[in-house]
Amino acid sequence: MSSDITVSDLKKTFAGGARRARSNAPLFDGLSLSITAGELVALVGPSGCGKSTMLNLVAGLDRPDRGEIRFDHGQADIDLSVVFQQPRLLDWLTVEDNIRVVFERDGKKKGNAAHITHDLLARVGLTEHAHTYPQFLSGGQRQRVAIARAFAISPDILLLDEPFSALDELTARRLRLLLQDLWLGEGHRPTGILVTHNMLEAAFLADRIYVLSGRPATFSSIIDVDLPRPRSLDDPVLFDVHRRIMQALT
Amino acid sequence: MTDAAVTVTAPAPALARLKTGLRWRALAAASLPQIAFFVFLALSWEGMARWLHSPLVPDIATIAREFLLICKNGFVLQEIGATFVRMSLGFLVALVVAFPIGIASALSRTAARFFEPGIILGLTVPGLVWALLCVIWFGVSLASPVISVALGVLPSLVISVQHGVNSLSVEVIEMSRVFRLHRTAVLRRIWVPWLYAFMISGCRVGFSLAWKVIVLVEIFGMSNGVGYQLNAQFSTQNVEGVIAWTLAFWLTMILIERGVFRPLEKHANRWKKGSSHE
Structure with a gap:
């Protein structure tokens, strides 16, 4: 809510x-x-x-x-989710894992992380980059990942x-x-x-x-x-x- | 566009040939300079040996004969193996101790100040002193080489860990706080992969330091290992023996560099742009 x-x-x-x-x-x-x-x-x-x-x-x-x-x-x-000025992604995790990581939260159930991540990647147009590392994306694509991450937990x-x-x-x-x-x-x-x-x-x-x-x-x-x-x-x-x-x- | 069209329409065998050709070219580019170095070194040495004509500078054939002699029945492997077990154990002990000290020093200024004199002491004291002291204290036991290697390597590993922890950006930490990532997730997803990438080069330097200490311990207080063999050859004035053992160890280190550190480094840095070059 x-x-x-x-x-x-x-x-x-x-x-x-x-x-x-x-x-x-x-x-x-x-x-x-x-x-x-x-x-x-x-x-x-x-x-x-x-x-x-x-x-x-x-x-x-x-x-x-x-x-x-x-x-x-x-x-x-x-x-609570934040989209920062810089994407603040974990460069050593793939795009997909950067979104999934926010499901590993304090005192929260994991939810259907795989399904939500998959769906969000499609909505931000990055499905084909799911297994790419952030440094190989453009600035705009990285910020898309950050936005998807922010929405992943239904904040x-x-x-x-x-x-x-x-x-x-x-x-x-x-x-x-x-x-x-x-x-x-x-x-x-x-x-x-x-x-x-x-x-x-x-x-x-x-x-x-x-x-x-x-x-x-x-x-x-x-x-x-x-x-x-x-x-x-x-x-x-x-x-x-x-x-x-x-x-x-x- | 043209490239794509060629790739798509090229018959499979031609494509395979092209790929094989490229692979060979890459392999040649990687190994030819190194082979050139070996050739250059061998030629220079041989030239020097012939010119000086002294038993102190044996020619390549003599060294090769000696090298084959120590390789007989796998003797060289046995001795290098013994040295490596000691080195690796000491190195692992140092690594295990370096993590808590390095992390504490990075996170707390008081801890950093507390450990600083110790680190400077460790950096200042030559490996020779650790070797001598450990042989005096622990005698001819596994403890001597392990502890002296650990002491010799520890300061540089602590500095490595400390820099690694400090170099993780505050922004990433803030992100993990905002999203309230679980402590295990922070450890598993942030710290471990970050430090892994950071520590590989630190470990490589540490390992070469470990070698410099272990040789000394084996010279003073062991009855086998490369250091002991070097000393044995030295005491019988067998120059080609000293060179052959050094050569054997050098080759082993090249193998470890190529077989362990390079692949680890490549794996640890796979997410970095521009890390794909050799």
Whole structure:
């Protein structure tokens, strides 16, 4: 089941390091955000405003100084997937095994790993590369594997951390459509958070766009994208949304 | 396109011939330079022997006669076998000890600081010292060669493991955490294959170090093995004997390199792009 995500009164400060000059100002202070199960929201904003940090906090890779992040079930019972900017595949496992490996999880039944993997490989168009090692694939193909891996566990929550920013525009465009297909194809759509610098991508994929800015960061604008799905990348309404985001940012 | 058409329409025997031809060419490319080296070495040696005309530099025929003599009844294999068992045991002991120390040093700064003086000590002390001390302490027993080889090889293996653990990217670890991979999956699917690929070259260096130590132990405290034989030939001033035994061991090492390390390395690196070359 997909899950609500409730972020309340979040505070996070990075001490020292390269950002010494700004180290005293927290990245967030009292930030709250609530996402309904099955929604996909986008976080946009200038570099360093804390988008990726927010994602890391939700993913459990980092801890807040204050505040909490709640899901419908406890953290340990949530099936959470991330598509990172880089595919982060295990280069020494074949494409197929890279997807199957996520079935070897803590306290989870394996499920029909072989069947699901086979099906996902077909859906991302990599069946013929099932036994290939990732280093022998193109960047776009590797990211397809990462996307398939993210959907393999039928996640409750799907975090997308600039998933297409390392790819050329044509490949990125295809993968955005693929992601939409997979997301819509899930029995229960995972609750999604997308972090991106591409405003058109945000408009295309998200139900709602949060514009983060300032330090400590606040949501300077929240833009609803009320468009039916599946969406088309060339829908003129997207350009309108794009313009509104840019206005909010500048 | 043209290539594909040729391949498809070529009759089977022609295709087979083409394949065989390519295989021969690859084999020749791989072995001719090495054969050339042997020929060059033999010719230079022979030239030197004739020019110096000294019993200290025996000619190729004399060395060959001596080599055949030690090969008689498989004697050379017996002695090399004894040396290899000792070397391998010592090497395995070092490998088993190197893993926990290397992993601990990679994961904990305190552990790294704790082990660092020991590693430097190990790197500094010559194999000769380990050989002497072990012969003094353990006498003519299997413990002497095994322990001295293990001590001689350990520091470089620890460094290898430590580098291997450190070089796995944090991003992969984060991925395994996000997907909450089971501990055994992390070990089996991430650490073991990663370290396997990383350690092969470390093991190769370690094995050659082991040889340098074992010879010394056998010279001082063993009654058989290649080191003992080298010493025996030396004490009777039999230069061709020393050369023949060295030659035998060298050939064995080439066989091990080709038969064990190369295939292992190829297997461990099969997933790397550009690893298919010899």
